[in-house]
Amino acid sequence: MRIDRTHRAWLIASMVILGAATAVYIPYAANSPGGPSGGSPIGLTFGIVGSAFMVFAGLLAARKKVALWRLGRAQAWMRGHLWLGLLSLPLILFHAGFHARGPLTAVLLALVIIVVASGVFGAALQHYIPNVMTSEVPFETVFEQIDHVRSQLLAESAQLIGRVSAPLSLVVAAPSGDLAATADAALGAEEATAPLRDFYELEMRPFLENPRGRNQRLADPQAARGIFKGLRVLLPPGAEETLKSLEEICEEERQLRRQARLHHLLHDWLMLHIPLSFALLLLGAVHAFMALRY
């Protein structure tokens, strides 16, 4: 979700809440005998409100899971997740008095900082990566289908190479009655397309089959252009269409790889953010119970 003008109301409300919380915290911290404490009435209020914000932020997962759960629009939930989740950090810091003296509280403070920081990181990426994706990956596909598309590209390239390499194609195309000449021509054609076959076997097929491969020249657009330029010199003019198609396939593969990298960049932070947030909610509930009890 991009943070744009539609978030203005949330931004203003968040600033007001933060300002009010800060205005309450400063005199409270200055005048508290013994310093601010999470168990004091004000500290407890900060903790309850901060926890409520975190729970709301956590409920986004449930809202997404149950699409028919018509409690507000998904966009509103997402905005709430962003802003209330962000607000939960200062409120929890006010609750803790900027201290974490116990083992559990130290773990909780670390978790809340990591979760919020990763969320902010993810939100920032949301503003940048999609534009990059649009400009650099015009052949964008569904991420989960990248391997499937790649296999289709592999099949297509194999088919193209097969067509170019087949002497029969020349025999079929040869003028009738001139078989010997055709056979000679076929042999000559096979020799002429050998560079292309070698290129396919040695470079292009590994490039398509092994997306994580290293030192693949075709992964670099400039190097790939150079390779295909060289092939054009070596190959007969009749192979031009094939070369062009293969070049397009390589470009598609590069875009698929680029798309995969961008997708990981855009979504991998969730591997940290989501699991840790669930752990945070669980441990936070335990902390609330034990702190209130003791």
Next chain:
Amino acid sequence: MPRAKLTTKKLAERIDLNYFKHPHPLRRWRTILSVAMPALALLWLLWIAFTHNARVYSSGRMSASHAVLTARCDECHVKEAGSFSAAAEDRACAACHDGPIHHANQVFTPKCSGCHVEHRGPRRLAATADADCAQCHADLRTSGAATGFAREIRSFGAGHPEFAALRPGSTDPGTVKLNHAVHLKANLLGPNGPVQLDCDDCHRPPASQAAWRFAAPQPKPDAAPAKDVPPSRIAARAYMTPIAYAKHCIGCHGLQFDKRFKESVPHDTPQVVHAFVVQKFQQYIAEHPAELRETNSSRDLPQRPAPPSPRQVTPQEWVAERVAESEELLWRKTCKECHALSVAPGAPLPAVAKSNIKPRWFEHAVFSHDAHRLMKCVECHAAAPSSRETSDVLLPGIRSCRQCHHPGGDAVESRCFECHTYHDWSKEKAVKGKLTFSHLLHGD
């Protein structure tokens, strides 16, 4: 054959329409981790419960004095049957500590944990914040009679008035005349020639082992410290030994009363002195009956004829005359040198005003000379060398203390607890300990 142009439709045709039925590894791992992390947290909590290690729920390290209770949460966090809360209540503190009330007319009594905040690491629990005291003293109200204390004190530097003994109109209530300037001057006449007195010739804590330079051979033992000095401050080094004639004065200020006797009268009440003098003269005349016949040769003054005949007096008359002469000397000169005497009409003996020497000037604060032994006496008691009147109050003022006792990293402690105590220790009750080693160390 040229490759078909890649349109959106062409791109879309590549998609397996059932792809969403097969979770992608990324999504699968996200789900696995989303379950694994809370599960890990839950395992951790279960392990804590299994090992009875409640310390993980602690809100911080214990103070140094309670560190031995780190693993014994239930010593302070006592859970009543049927109650949810197990907060540390005052009764848990009272199991080991008696905390007497501060003032009978205070309007509220804070909880022990309100001032003595635990779980803040290895620090002194008695080192309370100024804000704890300012809860009341920043706007002092009392139940019952109005208080004479300052009403708006927030800290030593904010609102703390000048010490009571130094406020305008305050004087030293002592009646023993002492001129510090004379006593501290050079070449003061001493018992064996000129002397230079130093402060510690008269002012030293009881724990001092050095002999008094001008004391009687066997001085009386020192008095006990004041009863309302808190336990942590009972030390024979905090306050000065009360001024005593036998230790500090006798060397130079003898109480001779008659040239017939080397010894002095006892430093005691006029009644005791009188009885002593009478007894001495009675003893003397019994041993020297010849003196009953007086020739008055010492009274044969020029141009004054001697009496026609020597006097013959009875022993009683002789004793009475000598006692009168001696007491004339004592009441009018010797004792009067230092004491205020008054004679009521018809009274045979004068009354001596109580000395009223204050052993301790700060009645609502504690002070330790031992802690300040690094300072020269006159740095704080600057008025002493020039003081000529007994009524001069020679205590340092609050400004003197604030030179060192103020907030900041380069200053010494200035919080309220440094000089004041909350608990009225004169009302302390003994507490019987109940813990055993096996319980404390092993939880048995």
